[in-house]
Structures are given as C-alpha cells and as structure tokens.
Amino acid sequence: xxxxxxxLLITLLKGVLVALALLTTFAYMTLIERRLLARMQIRHGxxxxxxxxxxxxxxxxxxxxxxxxxxxxxxxxxxxxxxxxVAIGMALTAFGGIPAGPPGSLFGEDPWVYxxxxxxxxxxxxxxxxxxxxxxxxxxxxxxxxxxxGLRSSAQMISYELGMGLSILGLLMLVGSTAFVNIVEWxxxxxxxxxxxxxxxxxxxxxxxxxxxxxxxxxxxAEQELVAGYLTEYSAIKWALFxxxxxxxxxxxxxxxxxxxxxxxxxxxFLEGLIPGISGWPxxxxxxxxxxxxxxxxWVRATLPRFRYxxxxxxxWKLLLPLALANxxxxxAYLAFARGLGLWPLALLSLLGLLALFAMSxxxxxxxxxxxxxxxxxxxxxxxxxxxx
Amino acid sequence: xxxxxxxxxxxITLSKLFQKPVTVSYPxxxxxLQPRFRGRHVLTRHPAQRPGELGLEKCIGCSLxxxxxxxxxxxxxxxxxxxxxxxxxxERYAKVYEIxxxxxxxxxxxxxxxxxxxxxxxNEFEMAxxxxxxxxxxxxxxxxxxxxxxxxxREAARSGKPxxxxxxxxxxxxxxxxxxxxxx
Amino acid sequence: MIAxxxxxxxxxxxxxxxxxxxxxxxxxxxxxxxxxSVAGLFASLSASFLAAIQxxxxxxxxxxxxxxxxxxxxxxxxxTGRDPVPFVRELAGIGGVILAGxxxxxxxxxxxPRPLAEGAGALRGGTAVAVGETLLTRFLLPFEAVxxxxxxxxxxxxxxxxxxxxxxxxxxxxEGVALPTExxxxxxxxxxxxx
Numbered sequence: 001x002x003x004x005x006x007x008l009l010i011t012l013l014k015g016v017l018v019a020l021a022l023l024t025t026f027a028y029m030t031l032i033e034r035r036l037l038a039r040m041q042i043r044h045g046x047x048x049x050x051x052x053x054x055x056x057x058x059x060x061x062x063x064x065x066x067x068x069x070x071x072x073x074x075x076x077x078x079x080x081x082x083x084x085x086v087a088i089g090m091a092l093t094a095f096g097g098i099p100a101g102p103p104g105s106l107f108g109e110d111p112w113v114y115x116x117x118x119x120x121x122x123x124x125x126x127x128x129x130x131x132x133x134x135x136x137x138x139x140x141x142x143x144x145x146x147x148x149x150g151l152r153s154s155a156q157m158i159s160y161e162l163g164m165g166l167s168i169l170g171l172l173m174l175v176g177s178t179a180f181v182n183i184v185e186w187x188x189x190x191x192x193x194x195x196x197x198x199x200x201x202x203x204x205x206x207x208x209x210x211x212x213x214x215x216x217x218x219x220x221x222a223e224q225e226l227v228a229g230y231l232t233e234y235s236a237i238k239w240a241l242f243x244x245x246x247x248x249x250x251x252x253x254x255x256x257x258x259x260x261x262x263x264x265x266x267x268x269x270f271l272e273g274l275i276p277g278i279s280g281w282p283x284x285x286x287x288x289x290x291x292x293x294x295x296x297x298x299w300v301r302a303t304l305p306r307f308r309y310x311x312x313x314x315x316x317w318k319l320l321l322p323l324a325l326a327n328x329x330x331x332x333a334y335l336a337f338a339r340g341l342g343l344w345p346l347a348l349l350s351l352l353g354l355l356a357l358f359a360m361s362x363x364x365x366x367x368x369x370x371x372x373x374x375x376x377x378x379x380x381x382x383x384x385x386x387x388x389x
Numbered sequence: 390x391x392x393x394x395x396x397x398x399x400x401i402t403l404s405k406l407f408q409k410p411v412t413v414s415y416p417x418x419x420x421x422l423q424p425r426f427r428g429r430h431v432l433t434r435h436p437a438q439r440p441g442e443l444g445l446e447k448c449i450g451c452s453l454x455x456x457x458x459x460x461x462x463x464x465x466x467x468x469x470x471x472x473x474x475x476x477x478x479x480e481r482y483a484k485v486y487e488i489x490x491x492x493x494x495x496x497x498x499x500x501x502x503x504x505x506x507x508x509x510x511x512n513e514f515e516m517a518x519x520x521x522x523x524x525x526x527x528x529x530x531x532x533x534x535x536x537x538x539x540x541x542x543r544e545a546a547r548s549g550k551p552x553x554x555x556x557x558x559x560x561x562x563x564x565x566x567x568x569x570x571x572x573x
Numbered sequence: 574m575i576a577x578x579x580x581x582x583x584x585x586x587x588x589x590x591x592x593x594x595x596x597x598x599x600x601x602x603x604x605x606x607x608x609x610s611v612a613g614l615f616a617s618l619s620a621s622f623l624a625a626i627q628x629x630x631x632x633x634x635x636x637x638x639x640x641x642x643x644x645x646x647x648x649x650x651x652x653t654g655r656d657p658v659p660f661v662r663e664l665a666g667i668g669g670v671i672l673a674g675x676x677x678x679x680x681x682x683x684x685x686p687r688p689l690a691e692g693a694g695a696l697r698g699g700t701a702v703a704v705g706e707t708l709l710t711r712f713l714l715p716f717e718a719v720x721x722x723x724x725x726x727x728x729x730x731x732x733x734x735x736x737x738x739x740x741x742x743x744x745x746x747x748e749g750v751a752l753p754t755e756x757x758x759x760x761x762x763x764x765x766x767x768x
Contacts, residue, residue, distance in 0.1 A: 040402045044412045079598070121625035121701070125612075128633025132605070135637065139598060139644050147644060154641050158634055165629070178622075178701050303402045304395070361392040 015113045019092050026247040027057035033298050040302040060240075067236035074142030075233065083140055084234070084241035087133020091248035094126040098255045099180050100283045101265045111265075111283065112180075119179040120172070123256065124165060127211065131157040133245060134213075134220060138230035149229025152309060153213065153220035159316035160210035160217075166324035167203035170331030171260060174343075184264035194261045196346050197331070199353040201261045203324050208253040210316065213246060215301040219309055254293030255286065262289050315368035323357070419557040419572060422512050426558075427495045429513040429538060430488055432531045433506065433567045435478065446532070447507035448486060449479035457502035462492035479505075483528070490516055490524045500565075509565045512558055513538055533568045576617045584610035597643045601636060608632045622701045 031046065031053060038045025047053040071080065096113030103110050131154055138150020171193055172178055175186045187193050194201050210217040221229035231242055258264060267285040307315065330353070334346050357364070413420055422428075434444040450467025466485035476482040499508050516538040518524055523539055530539055537545065537552035545552040558571040587610060590603030608631045615624035708716050 036406070039406050039410065042405055042408055042411050044410050044414065076596070076598070079602070121622065121629065125625045125628035125633060128629050129609075131633070131637060135640060136598075136602075139640070151641060151644055154637050158637055158641075161629075161634065172701070176702065299399060299402060303398045358392045365391055 011113060015096060018096055018113055022092060022095055022248050022251060023244065025251055026244050027061065029247050029251070029294065030060065030243075031056050032294075033301075036295070036298045037302050040299075064240035065237055069236040069238065070233070072142055072233045076140040076142065079136050079140035081238070083133050083135075083137035084238040084245070085133075086136065087130060087245035088241045088248070090126050090130040090133065091245040091252065094123055094130070095248065095252045095255065097123050097126075097180065098252070098259055098286075099184065099265060100286050102185075103181065115179070115181070119177075119181075119183070120168065120256070120260070121178050123252075124161070127249065127252070128157070128161055130245065130249060133242070134230050137234065137242065138220075141230070141233035143233050145227045145232045146230045149220045149222075149226050149232070152226075153230065156210060156213075156217065156219060156312060156316070159313060160207040160320070163203060163316060163320035163324045164207035164211060166321065166328055167200045167207060168260060169324075169328040170200045171197050173328075173331055173335055174346075180259055180264065184259060184266060187263045188266045190343060192261065192263045196343055197261065197327075197350055198347070199323070199327050199350045199357070200331075201257075202354055202357075203320055203327065204261070205257065207316075207320060208257060209297070209300065210312075212249040212253050212297075214250065214297055216304040216307050217312060218306060219312060222306060250294065250297055251290060254290040254297070257293050258286060258289030264289075311368050318367045319364060327353070416555060419555055422556045422558050424512070424558055424560050424563045426512045426514075427497050427510040429490070429511050429516060429526070430493075430499070430531050431509050431511040431533055431566055431569055432486065432528060433509055433565075433569075434533050436567075443534075445475060446477045446482060447505045448483045448503075449477050449505055449507070450481045450483040450486075451504065453502045453504060454499035454508050457498045458493075459496060459498060460492045460494050462489045462494075463487070463499060464489075486528045486531070488526050488531070490526055491521065506565060509563075509567075511566055511569060512556065512562065512571055513554060515541060515555055577614065580610045580613040580617065583607075584614070598640060601639050601643060604639075605632050605636050608636065622704050 034056075035045040035047075035053065045053065046056045049055040049059045071077070097115065097119065099110075099112045099115070101111040134153045134157075135150045138146040138148075138153065141147070171183070174193070174196060175183050177183065177186075183193070190196075209215075213220050219229075220226075221231055226232070231239060234242060263285075265283065265286045267281065327350070330349060331346065334349065338345065433447050435447055437444040450465055452465040452467065455461075455463040455465050464485065464487045465483050467481045468484035470476055470480060470482050495510065497510050500506075500510055503509075516524065518538075518540045526539065529535070536542070537554055541552050541554065554572065556571070557573055559573050561573060562569045562571050584607045587603045587606030587608075591600045591607065594600040594603055608627065612624045612627040612632070615621075615627055
C-alpha cells in the first residue's frame with residue numbers, strides 16, 4: 001500500500017471516528033441536558049426508557065427517523081433539503097481540526113483529522129459557514145416564522161462573529177501562531193491563556209453562546225415569539241439534523257474554549273505532584289474540559305432568560321465589539337511597549353479590565369438595555385407630525 | 390452589580406441541582422390527595438344491624454340527585470322495597486342507579502341534594518377506559534366495599550393481584566364516606 | 574493540478590449559476606460556491622491564511638448580508654418588465670467586450686510563473702505572520718488607503734440612512750430636505766407646530 005493511500009485511509013478512519021463520537025455525544029447530550037435541566041428545576045427528567053432513561057436517545061432517534069418527512073408546498077425543494085445537510089456538515093467538519101493530544105500521541109498517529117496552519121481561522125471560517133444551514137433553512141421553508149428566525153440568526157451570527165474574532169486577537173498576538181498545537185504548547189510553557197486574557201475569555205465565552213444559538217441568545221428559535229424559528233417547517237430526520245448541528249456546534253465551541261484558554265489537551269501541571277505524567281495524558285483532559293463547558297451551557301440555559309432582539313443587537317455592537325477591540329489594543333500596546341516586563345503585568349491588566357467591567361455592569365447595561373433613538377422629552381424641539389400637513 | 394445578580398441566579402440553579410426532586414413518580418408512588426378531593430361516587434350504606442351482615446343502602450331512590458345534576462349524568466330507577474328483605478330503610482330503593490362518568494363534572498351537587506347522604510363523592514379518580522359503555526357506572530361499581538374503578542378491577546382480575554389505587558389520603562377519608570377506607 | 578482543475582471548474586459553474594439563476598437566493602448561493610472554490614484555490618496554493626480569510630469575510634459575512642437583504646426585502650423573484658436604465662443591454666455588451674479583451678490580453682501575455690514559485694518560500698506557507706509582515710511593510714500605503722476608503726464608505730452609508738434631525742424651525746420633510754417657505758410669516762420664530 002502506498003504511503004499516501006495509507007495516510008488517506010487513516011485520515012478517513014479518524015474522521016469517521018470523530019463523527020461517530022460527536023454524534024454519540026450529541027445523542028447523550030440531549031439526555032444529559034434534559035436530566036440536568038430537570039434536576040435544576042427540582043424534577044426528575046426523562047427516566048422511563050431503559051434504566052434511568054439511558055435508552056431515551058435511542059427512542060428519540062427511532063422516532064425522528066420514522067416520522068413523516070413533511071415538505072411544505074411553498075418550500076424551495078433543493079435548498080430546503082440542502083440546508084440541514086450544510087448545517088450538520090459544517091458542524092462536523094469544524095471539530096476535526098481540534099487536537100486531542102500532542103503530535104503522534106494516538107498510536108503513533110496525530111490525534112486530529114486535519115491540521116491547517118490557519119488553525120483557529122479555518123475553524124472560524126467553517127463555523128461561519130454553519131450559519132448558512134439555519135439561514136437557508138429559514139428561507140427555503142417558504143413560511144413567515146422560519147424566515148424571521150433565519151433573518152434573526154444571520155444578523156446575530158454576523159454581529160457576534162466579529163466580537164468573537166476580535167476577542168481572540170490578543171491571544172493570537174501573544175502566541176504568534178494560529179495553529180492549535182502551537183497555542184496549546186505555548187500554554188504548556190507559560191500557563192493557561194485564561195490567566196493572561198481573562199477579559200478576552202469573557203468576551204469569547206459570551207460570543208460563543210451567541211454563535212451556537214444557546215440561551216440567552218437563542219432568538220432564532222424563540223418558542224414564545226417564532227413558534228420554533230427556522231425549525232418550524234422541518235420535521236423528522238431533517239429536524240434531527242438541525243438539532244445535531246446545534247449540539248455539535250456546542251461541543252465544538254466548548255472544545256475551542258478549552259483549547260484556546262484552558263490549556264487544551266494538557267492537564268494542569270500542579271497535579272503532576274500527585275500522579276506523575278498525569279498532565280500529559282492525551283484526549284482525557286480535552287474531554288474533561290469539554291464536559292465542563294457543556295455543563296456550563298446547560299447551567300446557563302437553566303438560569304438566564306432570553307434577550308430581547310434589540311438588546312441582543314445592541315449588546316453585540318455597543319458592548320462586546322468595542323470591548324474586544326479595546327482588549328486587542330491593550331494587548332498590542334503591551335506587547336509593543338512593555339514586553340520586557342514579562343506576561344504577568346498583562347494578566348493583571350486583563351483581570352483589572354474584567355473586574356472594572358463587572359463593577360460597572362450597572363452602568364454599561366444602559367448601553368444595550370435601553371432603546372436607541374432621540375429622547376422624547378416634552379421640551380424637545382417641535383417636529384413636524386408624520387403624515388404631512 | 391448586575392453581574393452579581395447573575396452569579397446569584399446561577400448559584401440558585403446549582404444548589405437546586407443537589408436537591409431531591411419534588412416530583413411524585415405517580416404510577417409507582419402514590420399521589421397524595423386531600424380528603425375533600427372529589428372523585429368517583431360512592432353509594433354508602435347504613436351501619437350493619439348484626440355483625441357480618443351488610444347494612445341497608447342509604448339510597449331511597451328519590452332521584453333528587455338526578456334532578457340536581459347539571460350534566461344530566463345520573464339515572465335513577467326506583468322500585469318498591471320488599472318488606473321482608475328491604476334494601477333500603479324507606480319505602481323505595483334504587484333498582485337502577487347509574488352515573489355516566491364521561492358526563493359527570495364532579496361538581497358534588499348530587500351529594501348536596503341527597504336527603505339521606507347516600508351518594509358521596511369519594512377520592513378515586515383513575516377511571517380511564519376504552520369503551521363508552523364501560524364508563525357508565527352502575528350500583529355494582531359504586532356501592533361501598535367496591536375497591537377501585539372498573540378498569541382497575543378488570544386489570545386486577547386479569548393479573549390475579551388485588552386492586553391497587555394510585556393515591557393516598559393521609560388524613561383519611563371524609564366522615565361522610567361511611568365505611569370507605571383509602572390507603573394513608 | 575487536479576485540485577486546480579476541479580476547483581476552477583467549480584468556480585466557473587458557480588459563476589454561471591450566479592448569472593443565470595432566476596431566483597436571487599440561488600444566484601447568491603452560486604456566488605458562495607464560487608467564493609468557496611476560490612478559497613480552495615488559495616488553500617491549494619498553500620496560502621491558508623488567505624483561504625480562511627476569504628471564507629470568513631466573503632462567504633461567511635458579506636454573502637450572508639447579501640442574502641439577508643434579499644430575504645428581508647423578499648426580492649428573490651425576478652423583476653420583469655422594462656429596464657430602468659436606458660441602453661442597459663448595449664452598455665452591458667460594450668462592457669463585456671472590454672472585459673473579454675482584457676482577459677485575452679492577460680492570457681496572451683502569459684509569463685512563466687517560475688520566479689513566483691521560487692518566491693513562494695518567503696511566504697512560509699502563507700501564515701498570518703508572513704501576510705501581516707508583507708502587508709504592513711511593503712504594502713503599508715495601499716493598505717491604509719484601502720482602510721480609509723472603507724471608512725469613507727461607512728461614513729457615507731451612515732449619512733445616507735440617517736434619519737433627518739429636526740431643525741429648530743421644524744421645516745424639514747421626511748427626507749430632511751428643507752421645505753419651501755410660502756411666506757416669511759410662516760417661518761415663525763416661536764417654532765410653533767405646523768398643523
């Protein structure tokens with residue numbers, strides 16, 4: 001067997017394994033989420049199918065596969081069918097670039113499916129393509145609520161993608177590379193990026209929630225306003241594919257946060273004293289960190305109510321984006337003028353920025369909480385009433 | 390600081406995660422009912438004259454319950470008592486006493502209208518069944534001493550186990566429900 | 574080479590769809606295909622940074638905005654009837670001929686790209702570092718000029734969509750154009766509301 005064929009087969013195998021792992025995680029994620037949400041609301045959650053409800057995902061899968069696959073008369077057939085495939089395809093592809101261990105640690109193979117120099121950039125590109133699934137699904141349904149959901153999601157995605165991209169610029173400047181492996185190894189040398197970029201992490205966390213359409217940013221599928229948003233006209237397996245895409249995106253976002261800010265596949269070094277070599281175990285650490293962030297997603301969903309649409313937009317543009325820009329400027333200025341002081345002053349600066357933001361949180365709320373427009377005070381200058389003379 | 394408020398909210402949800410759920414797993418666990426809960430009717434009897442004998446039925450077949458029923462769910466057909474072996478203390482007794490449980494709205498007006506306290510609303514509620522005719526309950530389904538509803542008794546006969554009602558009344562049945570006992 | 578042929582063909586197919594599709598959304602999707610193919614071409618030239626940026630900016634943001642507008646205005650149905658611009662077909666024909674001529678000139682003045690290939694080593698796999706250095710040293714002036722151009726565009730668009738600020742005398746119409754005053758008395762200095 002020629003070398004390139006072997007490499008191709010191994011890559012294919014890894015890709016299939018990752019896809020299977022992601023889909024299994026998705027299936028059980030739905031169960032875990034429902035159980036955890038229920039427990040947070042002092043209920044039991046689904047516990048009927050199998051012991052402790054463990055077979056619930058299987059039952060859901062059977063149900064969604066054998067349900068009638070409805071097609072709306074007004075739907076654009078090609079795009080309507082393509083949209084869920086695009087969504088799930090992009091979601092699955094995006095995860096493949098995240099390393100689960102150092103090079104060559106998976107039985108002599110690299111524990112990632114593909115590795116691009118552009119690393120995080122390629123991943124951002126793929127996730128930004130994921131919006132097409134939701135967006136086109138909303139449009140192709142040929143119905144009012146889905147199109148509103150699709151419009152909302154596209155506006156939301158574009159707005160928060162900017163904040164997301166800008167919030168990691170400081171990190172990229174510190175590392176000087178966009179490849180995931182380099183970022184992780186840099187953190188193994190200098191300490192978790194969370195320490196040096198706490199403000200950047202906070203911004204990235206918020207925009208990740210917005211990017212994967214989770215509460216409190218789940219406006220595209222706001223039940224109370226839009227029936228089910230872009231999902232309204234979908235049923236059966238196509239609907240399940242959209243759900244899959246949402247959850248896989250959630251897993252990917254967790255993995256990105258773990259890789260960029262929490263040391264990726266490397267464990268914390270202070271545990272080395274207890275069990276030598278524990279921080280070098282591949283895959284396990286990444287899984288633990290992903291699990292933590294997934295729990296965070298569920299936890300936030302159980303707690304926070306949804307934004308209003310105008311609040312969402314103003315939050316993204318008036319708070320998140322300028323702050324991300326400020327964070328970038330601060331890091332750049334620090335690297336340009338005070339690099340000799342080491343990294344810890346930067347960590348302090350970043351933390352101070354975050355704390356100042358927290359302390360000011362009542363003040364900045366006005367930025368995104370209050371409708372814009374001219375103030376309607378009684379002593380304002382008289383304007384011509386609408387509708388003419 | 391509004392961030393602190395968010396943190397407080399997150400803390401509440403996290404603490405609830407470790408709290409025991411308040412959900413009652415109904416078919417397995419018994420649901421708790423209050424004595425005043427209005428469920429299936431019970432046709433009560435007077436206390437027995439001699440031990441080991443059934444007491445006389447309280448119902449005298451006057452049809453006042455049927456007249457009071459806003460849903461027209463009650464049908465009473467009265468007959469003269471046999472003086473030697475009376476069914477009820479009065480002149481007449483209810484030969485046929487039927488309540489259509491699909492029409493009944495469990496308002497309790499029949500109970501208020503009854504001059505002898507014969508028809509009393511009990512606490513049983515598990516009456517779901519498949520056929521219309523099975524939901525028209527007769528005397529044999531409602532007299533004191535009958536445990537459970539028609540489908541529950543059918544199921545018990547099929548499986549050979551005693552009837553198991555899915556609720557409990559910790560304070561015990563109302564005194565009006567003479568001779569009725571519910572699990573506490 | 575195979576990748577180039579394949580991606581080039583895909584880009585062409587996307588371009589043809591963009592032009593011929595009756596439905597504006599389909600046309601936009603064709604354009605997405607073209608942009609993605611071009612990103613693939615960049616990637617196959619080991620300019621991974623450029624490829625990623627191409628996808629993020631063009632396919633991920635600009636085209637989404639295009640689609641957004643198409644959906645918002647429900648403009649996906651073809652507009653039939655007379656063209657609002659006179660001689661549009663003739664002008665399009667002239668433009669097409671000029672473009673074809675330019676392309677032909679480029680094709681015939683083909684030079685061996687070997688010196689380019691030799692210089693590819695300096696790109697270091699097209700990482701952000703190499704692109705950034707080139708952009709901010711050798712091409713600093715064009716780079717800044719482009720950013721100023723974008724700034725001008727932003728200011729212009731804001732100025733276009735901004736709602737009129739009510740003037741002290743309240744004599745502007747909805748478009749912010751000053752209303753003609755019929756008589757000097759009507760421009761009441763007390764600023765009364767015109768009924």
